[in-house]
Amino acid sequence: INHTGVNEIVHSQHNLTETSRQSQARKQIVSIVSQINH
Numbered sequence: 001i002n003h004t005g006v007n008e009i010v011h012s013q014h015n016l017t018e019t020s021r022q023s024q025a026r027k028q029i030v031s032i033v034s035q036i037n038h
Helices: 003-037
Strands: none
Touching: none
């Protein structure tokens, strides 16, 4: 198995989880802000 290929796959999966986590946090912030505004 090519080591660099494995590292790239792991890295891309890590980036995906990071992006989903950030979008989840952004959704939470938006909902909190909308609650404050109402």
